[in-house]
Amino acid sequence: MNENIISGKIMAALILLFCDQQEINKTKLNKLLFFTDLLSFRKHRATITKTNYFKMQYGPVPEYVDIVKSVLEKRGSLISTAYTWGGGVSYEYRTAQINRSKVEGALTPEQLECQVEINRVFSNLSAATLSDFSHDIEPWKSADWYEALNFDIIREASNEVEIDAFFNKHGIKYS
Secondary structure, three states: OOOOHHHHHHHHHHHHHHOOOOEEHHHHHHHHHHHHHHHHHHHOOOOOOOEEEEEEEEEEEOHHHHHHHHHHHHHOOEEEEEEEOOEEEEEEEEEEOOOOOHHHOOHHHHHHHHHHHHHHOOOOOOOHHHHHHHHHHOOOOOOOOOEEEHHHHHHOOOHHHHHHHHHHHHOOOOO
């Protein structure tokens, strides 16, 4: 099977799990995906989604995330709601009825463990707080605007220490 299709299915599973039984706004969802991939990279030397993240104004944005959400909406698995405010529109997502065990089955036990841990620690935090967190660590700090983040930079010893301190500070299990 094509690696992009596999990556899309994995991202879809993560999105459905994060949006299950709660509304998540677009920015927060992007950050939850990023931190899940960051945790996976620190633990297993590979991201879960195998996608690029780009340095954008409100934090890392995963490539293809809008396409995956659109497919999920068309299939009736994901419901989006647009809210207008001051000068723009904000989108929130929640799942329709899903077969949670089937969705979880799309992930390996290691991938699911990363998702569960990030959800446990960060699901109750605001998008703004998560954006601030993402801006304080690598690979965000060394990327230029609109550039793909380089997860490999985490392998440098000083950056591993920084990432470990970040996870420890937030009570995230990574070893």
